[in-house]
Each structure stands twice: as C-alpha cells, then as structure tokens.
Amino acid sequence: MAAHARLICRSVDLVDGGPGVRFTVAGEGAEEPAFVVRYRGRAFAYLNRxxxxxxxxxxxxxxxxxxxxxxxxxxxxxxxxxxxSGRCLGGRCNGKGLTPVPVEERDGAVYFTPTVMDRFQD
Structure with missing residues (x-):
C-alpha cells in the first residue's frame, strides 16, 4: 500500500456499471478532476479528461x-x-486512452494510492 493513501469513498458507494465518484488529484501545477467507477466487481480510476x-x-x-x-x-x-483499461475503443479519441489513476480497494473502502513514481501526489 502507498504511504499516502487517501480515502475516496466506501466500497458500497460504487455499483457495477453505475455512477462513479469524483475526486481530485494534484497534477502538474493544479488539482485535476478524476473519477472512480466499478466494472466487473473492481474499482478503476482515471483522470476526468x-x-x-x-x-x-x-x-x-x-x-x-x-x-x-x-x-x-x-x-x-x-x-x-x-x-x-481506459483504452480507446472508438470515436474521436483517435487511439488515445484515458489516464489511469492508482486506486486500491480494501477494508470496505476505495483509496487513492499515489506512489513516489506517480506524477499524481496527494
């Protein structure tokens, strides 16, 4: 687990294929919007861009x-x-995918888990 894990939401707040939960991460010089969703039982997060x-x-x-x-x-x-995966499947994304954000689900909650190597810091 990353040293600076930050709570995003409770696990029960994410329903498979349902609404996501928005949060922010520190990006290059400013806070950037991100989101987490549940798909096939797992939590996945990306920059909201x-x-x-x-x-x-x-x-x-x-x-x-x-x-x-x-x-x-x-x-x-x-x-x-x-x-x-955030991979582009079609439309105007021109083969470019979403930027993943590291998250971990444990003990009934979802956490943002930046590491030293990530460009996203808490």
Missing part, C-alpha cells in the same frame, strides 16, 4: 457509463473507452 479534447467525460454528475453499461463515454464527443 477525454483523450480527444481535455474536457470532463460525465454527461450528468458522476455518470460515466454509456447506456449499455459496458463502456465509459465522453458526453461531448461520444468517444468510447474500456472501463478496465
């Missing part, structure tokens, strides 16, 4: 999944991303 144009993905607060609940979608351009 489309690979096509740096805008937030959610079409409604905390809504990141397409109607099928199989893909993350950019509400503005319709780019589709794989929830388990």
């Amino acid at each position: 489309c690979a096509h144009v740096p805008i937030e993905l959610d079409w409604q607060p905390n809504e990141f999944f397409a109607d099928s609940k199989l893909y993350l979608i950019c509400a503005t351009h319709g780019a589709l991303y794989a929830p388990e």
